[in-house]
Amino acid sequence: MEHLVNHGENPIDGVVLQTLKVIEDERGAVMHMLRADSPLFNRFGEIYFSEVKLGIVKAWKRHRRMTQHFAVPTGRIRFALYDDRNGSPTQGNLSEIELGRPDAYRLLIIPPGVWYGFMGLADRPSVVANCADLPHDPHESENCEPDSALIPYDWNRRG
Amino acid sequence: MEHLVNHGENPIDGVVLQTLKVIEDERGAVMHMLRADSPLFNRFGEIYFSEVKLGIVKAWKRHRRMTQHFAVPTGRIRFALYDDRNGSPTQGNLSEIELGRPDAYRLLIIPPGVWYGFMGLADRPSVVANCADLPHDPHESENCEPDSALIPYDWNRRG
Numbered sequence: 132m133e134h135l136v137n138h139g140e141n142p143i144d145g146v147v148l149q150t151l152k153v154i155e156d157e158r159g160a161v162m163h164m165l166r167a168d169s170p171l172f173n174r175f176g177e178i179y180f181s182e183v184k185l186g187i188v189k190a191w192k193r194h195r196r197m198t199q200h201f202a203v204p205t206g207r208i209r210f211a212l213y214d215d216r217n218g219s220p221t222q223g224n225l226s227e228i229e230l231g232r233p234d235a236y237r238l239l240i241i242p243p244g245v246w247y248g249f250m251g252l253a254d255r256p257s258v259v260a261n262c263a264d265l266p267h268d269p270h271e272s273e274n275c276e277p278d279s280a281l282i283p284y285d286w287n288r289r290g
Numbered sequence: 291m292e293h294l295v296n297h298g299e300n301p302i303d304g305v306v307l308q309t310l311k312v313i314e315d316e317r318g319a320v321m322h323m324l325r326a327d328s329p330l331f332n333r334f335g336e337i338y339f340s341e342v343k344l345g346i347v348k349a350w351k352r353h354r355r356m357t358q359h360f361a362v363p364t365g366r367i368r369f370a371l372y373d374d375r376n377g378s379p380t381q382g383n384l385s386e387i388e389l390g391r392p393d394a395y396r397l398l399i400i401p402p403g404v405w406y407g408f409m410g411l412a413d414r415p416s417v418v419a420n421c422a423d424l425p426h427d428p429h430e431s432e433n434c435e436p437d438s439a440l441i442p443y444d445w446n447r448r449g
Contacts, residue, residue: 158346159341159348159415159416160340161340162338162340163338164337164338164339166336166425166426167335167336167425175326176325177324178323178324178337178419179321179322179323180320180321180323181318181321182318182320182363183317183318187318189317189318204341204363204364204417204419251318256318257318260363260419
């Protein structure tokens with residue numbers, strides 16, 4: 132799947148970044164996210180939204196079985212990803228990816244096992260949409276604190 | 291399906307309005323939309339977003355086969371619906387439904403054959419998310435102008 136689209140700056144195996152279409156309209160734009168007939172679509176589990184305020188971090192989380200499909204229809208968000216999967220060809224890699232219009236309206240797919248978190252970059256709350264391939268199940272994910280020593284990433288390094 | 295949830299002010303047969311959960315959080319809220327294991331879920335076709343600016347109308351549209359599942363994660367939107375389906379027990383009815391937080395974060399399901407349109411009510415562009423049960427197909431929908439004489443509704447009556 133990772134060969135279908137341009138990875139851009141993303142060096143983590145199995146992570147996919149796909150540019151999405153925005154149909155501009157003076158009344159308000161239409162923004163694509165995911166279709167059932169896309170080669171990137173697997174299975175529908177749940178669609179939900181998570182807001183994040185300016186400078187606020189929601190991190191870290193990783194899933195055992197669920198694949199995330201993220202897009203940002205409102206505002207701008209920086210995602211950070213960390214691969215500590217045993218056997219992964221990119222184990223130990225960190226990745227930063229921004230999502231938001233007009234230049235970065237994209238679909239970000241994060242496979243199970245990859246740590247991720249995100250920070251709001253817009254003045255008003257940003258909204259990330261997640262079209263996950265499983266419904267939410269608190270037993271299939273793990274969390275750790277944003278400043279955990281397990282993950283060599285500093286959320287405040289630009290602040 | 292229409293017996294599962296509270297219709298509220300909605301008098302159009304087959305239209306469903308379901309209150310959705312918002313998990314408040316000082317970092318930014320999490321907002322539910324639709325899960326594959328919901329009794330209201332049918333089939334995943336496409337998830338996309340449509341922005342609408344303050345006072346702007348996007349109308350009218352009806353689909354031959356597609357069912358719409360709308361939620362409004364950003365801003366506030368007024369939907370208007372019109373039932374001119376032959377044989378419908380509510381043929382001739384109009385319905386107005388507002389979606390938006392904090393008091394009206396809800397899932398609005400519109401079956402095929404019902405005319406719908408919407409207007410932005412928030413200062414900044416509002417965003418409607420649609421989790422449709424078919425991928426977009428320009429051949430299965432019809433449009434008419436917001437002020438069409440076919441539909442006895444005045445978008446500006448409150449303006």
